Amino acid sequence: MDHAQSGRIATAATRRNRYSMTRAPAIDRVRSRLIEAVQPEYGRIPMFIYSDPDVYRLEMSTVFREAWLFVAHVSELPEVGSFVVRDMGEESVIVARGDDRTVRVFLNSCRHRGMRLACADFGSTNVWRCPYHGFSYGSRGEFLGTLVGAPFERVAYPGGLDRDALHLIEAKADIYQGLVFATWGKHSPQLVSYLGNVAWYLDLVVGRAEMEVVGVPQKWVVPTGWKLPCENFAADAYHTATAHSFLARLGLVETVGFGRDGYHVDPGGGHGLGVGVHSDQGGSYFPVELAEEYANRLSPDQLRLLKRVKNLHGNVFPNLSFLIPSFIDVDGRRVSGMMLRVWQPIAPDKVQVWSWHLVEKNAPGWWKTLGRKMYTQTFGASGMFDQDDTENWEAQTHNATASLSRADEVFLHYEMGLGMQPLPDSPGPGDVYDGKFNEAAGRTFYRTWLDYVVGRELV
Missing domain, CATH: 2.102.10.10 (Rieske [2Fe-2S] iron-sulphur domain)
Structure with missing residues (x-):
């Protein structure tokens, strides 16, 4: 190596060291601020975390490099x-x-x-x-x-x-x-360990039968911070009585309280879900033609819960949401249109939504046809529910951005269910609470998020 080349390498190394020295204090300041301000155990979440550019950059280098991220369904890769x-x-x-x-x-x-x-x-x-x-x-x-x-x-x-x-x-x-x-995490745990207890509930959604993606994923952009919709799917059944009250006004459900009955589940690891259950003595809302396949793939406890499901929503940390929407009567048949959704961050205040409709590969034709129709009408790009939700998330993100100059003064309230005890005899693993109006999984979502961004060891 000649002296000129050696000098160029040394100069480049000096620049890198200077850059690291200037960046490190800035990152440390952001982390210190987050440790002080974000208090999930007390239900206090500062509003600035949803749209602050410094927080977003930290998320990209921690959460989205170390966590397991959903990228596809195997049916999209047929050959x-x-x-x-x-x-x-x-x-x-x-x-x-x-x-x-x-x-x-x-x-x-x-x-x-x-x-x-x-x-x-x-x-x-x-x-x-x-x-x-x-x-x-x-x-x-x-x-x-x-x-x-x-x-x-x-x-x-x-x-x-x-x-x-x-x-x-x-x-x-x-x-x-x-x-x-x-x-990308070199030291990330094995996937099954990462999923933990939420895997048991994922079986009800994508493991009850051989599933396939219908068509290609729908994509659109929403001006919101990515954590708002993720935490919404993980922990927020409470908003359904207000934001989605049109269901009761149209007679599609009996009352605006349709989102309460069931279980709120905090499986740990930042994941969360709610299981809505019915008391219909007629049994399962799912097609009888698939009963044998369900029984072959699920445990007795899983099958027992599946037969009671009227809706199921959740989120795998950080940004994979899953949903079995509330069953609705169409032409004398109960039907639901299952979906997966990724909230793909593209800016501090913007996500690209990826939405997949999944259905049982061996399902009868009527279930596939009506299921796709319901998915399109409820949770597709122009779906009735998404029109309600995205307007709220957009307004929340706008307020978060507007309040950045006084960010440490504005906290959001996540105290619902604080101090409640899980059910001693629950239908599945994790901390399971009676009724879906609870924010325990939301608090765990933010605790896990905080541990990632500040570099603490994950439990």
Whole structure:
């Protein structure tokens, strides 16, 4: 190495050190402020955390790098070579199925100049070819993620290319009940440990039968901070009596209190859910044609709870929400349109919503047809419920942004159910409370979030 090159390297290292030294105090100040202001155990959540740019940057480097993030359902990758393009935090990734049927997740970035390799939302291919300089990477077999060639390679690189060094950057990936998760965290726990108790309830939603995605996910942008809708699905059944009171006025449910009956569940780990139950002596609201498949895939306790479900909502930390909407009578049949939803942050005060409709692969035709209709009308991009919810989240985020100058004075109230004891005999694991009006899972959501952003060891 000559003196000039040595000097350039030393100068670059000095710049990096100076940058780290200036950034570290700023990050420490944000973390110190959060430790002092965010008090989940007392139900006090400061409003500034929903839209503060410094908090958002900290989330991108902690929560969305260390947590397990949902990226696809296996039914979206039906064949060898099929892929979808998704996001992990603000980074684009390719989710692909190889010849060995294994699903892998790669950063959607060419190792040459960082251009996106896959520019379509989904497809099937034998090779990903960079549209900028033509570097090509295998999408199948032993060459999956490996640089397989470059234009005029012998002329441009007479010494050859180090293909191992130019391999696509790969995330750790795993699958639970058809849900594909990935993480950049080198020390993240195994997926099943990360999910913990919420996995038992996920079985009711996506594991009760072989499920498949219907069509492609709907996408739209909402001007809201990402935590508001996530925590809403995890812990807030209370808003249904006001925000969604139209259901009672239209006669689709008996009273505005339709969201209370059932259980509020704090499974731990930042996850949360509510299970609405009915007292109908007629039994399960789900199709009788699927009863045998349900019984084969669920435990007796799970099957017993599923037969009582009239709605079920929840969130896997940080940003995967799931929902079995309230069953509604259509042409003499009870029907619901199940969905998964990711609240993909794209700015401190903006998310891109990804919404999937799932249905049992072996379901009767009427259940599939009416289920898709109900999904579209209730929780699709133009759904009745989303019109109510997104208006609230947008206004909340606007107020959070407007109050940044006096942020430490404005706290939100998360004390519902504080001090209540879980049921001694509960239908499932975790802390289970009688009635869905409770915010225990919301407080755990913010405790887990706080532990991630301030760098505390997660319990």
